[in-house]
Amino acid sequence: MADITLLSVNKVFSGTPALQDITTRFEDGEFIALLGPSGCGKTTLLRLLAGFEMPSKGQIRIGTRDIADGHKGVMVPPEERNMGFVFQSYALWPHMTVRRNVSYPLEIRRFSKKEILKLTDAALNTTGLEAYADRMPSELSGGQRQRVALARCLVSNPDAVLLDEPLANLDVALRASMQAVFTDFHKRTRATMVYVTHDQAEAMAMADRIAVMDNGRIQQFDTPQNLYERPKNRFVAEFVGLGTVVPVFGVEKMDSLAHGHVLGKRIKVQSNHDSPSHVCLRPENLTISETGDFRAKVARVTYLGGKYLLETVSDCGTRLLAETRAKFDVGVQLGLTISTPWAFYEE
Numbered sequence: 615m616a617d618i619t620l621l622s623v624n625k626v627f628s629g630t631p632a633l634q635d636i637t638t639r640f641e642d643g644e645f646i647a648l649l650g651p652s653g654c655g656k657t658t659l660l661r662l663l664a665g666f667e668m669p670s671k672g673q674i675r676i677g678t679r680d681i682a683d684g685h686k687g688v689m690v691p692p693e694e695r696n697m698g699f700v701f702q703s704y705a706l707w708p709h710m711t712v713r714r715n716v717s718y719p720l721e722i723r724r725f726s727k728k729e730i731l732k733l734t735d736a737a738l739n740t741t742g743l744e745a746y747a748d749r750m751p752s753e754l755s756g757g758q759r760q761r762v763a764l765a766r767c768l769v770s771n772p773d774a775v776l777l778d779e780p781l782a783n784l785d786v787a788l789r790a791s792m793q794a795v796f797t798d799f800h801k802r803t804r805a806t807m808v809y810v811t812h813d814q815a816e817a818m819a820m821a822d823r824i825a826v827m828d829n830g831r832i833q834q835f836d837t838p839q840n841l842y843e844r845p846k847n848r849f850v851a852e853f854v855g856l857g858t859v860v861p862v863f864g865v866e867k868m869d870s871l872a873h874g875h876v877l878g879k880r881i882k883v884q885s886n887h888d889s890p891s892h893v894c895l896r897p898e899n900l901t902i903s904e905t906g907d908f909r910a911k912v913a914r915v916t917y918l919g920g921k922y923l924l925e926t927v928s929d930c931g932t933r934l935l936a937e938t939r940a941k942f943d944v945g946v947q948l949g950l951t952i953s954t955p956w957a958f959y960e961e
């Protein structure tokens with residue numbers, strides 16, 4: 615196994631850029647999610663890694679081996695990249711049993727019967743499919759079919775597994791339980807996994823690091839915690855989690871803590887920039903209190919199970935989100951206090 619490196623990778627479709635100057639590295643054994651809105655280039659990036667598309671410019675390497683180079687015209691075909699694929703559509707062979715679907719890649723590579731049996735049994739066991747080995751794909755649920763696709767990857771012992779929205783066809787409850795199947799699969803195999811999704815809860819729950827993409831570029835590549843708590847720019851702050859981005863003025867910095875004016879109050883902010891321009895106010899940064907920094911009116915209340923999300927509008931017209939255990943009615947005036955939000959610089 616080895617790291618995957620992308621150097622200045624661009625992909626243009628009929629004059630329109632789908633990926634722009636992607637330089638990044640996926641470490642060996644990491645679970646990476648590619649997250650972003652529709653059309654941001656997630657699937658294109660995955661297809662370049664898989665070898666289904668050639669970069670227009672730039673290089674892709676596994677370890678020290680060039681697998682694609684837009685300039686030199688190097689393009690290692692998908693079957694020589696030792697990568698497994700899991701698609702939304704499962705892509706199982708409908709006329710083969712579960713066992714045969716899993717063992718088929720080994721048959722093609724002319725493994726001995728004994729080895730095929732051993733490796734297939736191990737893959738079925740890891741994915742909890744022993745009891746379904748003799749069924750046909752049509753006799754399985756969506757989640758079970760996706761397990762077969764995983765088992766078929768596993769049996770080939772790939773360096774990396776590329777997954778394109780594999781849970782998109784499943785219902786909410788099954789998606790949650792399948793997330794555990796994927797993370798378990800990752801723990802056991804330690805394969806590098808690159809997982810495309812537009813569902814941030816899914817990405818947050820599973821990935822070691824998430825590449826948040828927009829408009830063909832990686833906006834921030836970081837741990838789920840850092841993306842939420844320390845967003846690099848407005849796009850990440852607004853795309854990941856709930857919150858409102860507002861300007862901060864007159865920042866004076868001392869180490870990682872700073873003071874600045876937010877919504878007319880001088881407050882503490884956190885930042886890794888010397889002169890940040892905006893803060894991201896998450897619900898955790900707002901506390902309801904009678905003696906709050908400013909007044910806001912409740913505009914909408916949503917029950918989240920055990921707590922409420924309050925959408926409020928401040929006196930100066932800013933929409934702010936707060937969470938409470940107590941129920942408030944629409945129209946009520948509240949006091950809100952801001953505590954140490956994250957500040958970033960935006961041009």
Ligand code: ATP
Pocket residue numbers: 627628631632650651652653654655656657658659812
């Ligand atoms: P989604 O979440 O909707 O699947 P995505 O982030 O995976 O979106 P891509 O499928 O990578 O986005 O597409 C990125 C951009 O490239 C889009 O504007 C898309 O229309 C364009 N694109 C993708 N494939 C092709 C193609 N084969 N020919 C022309 N344009 C393409």
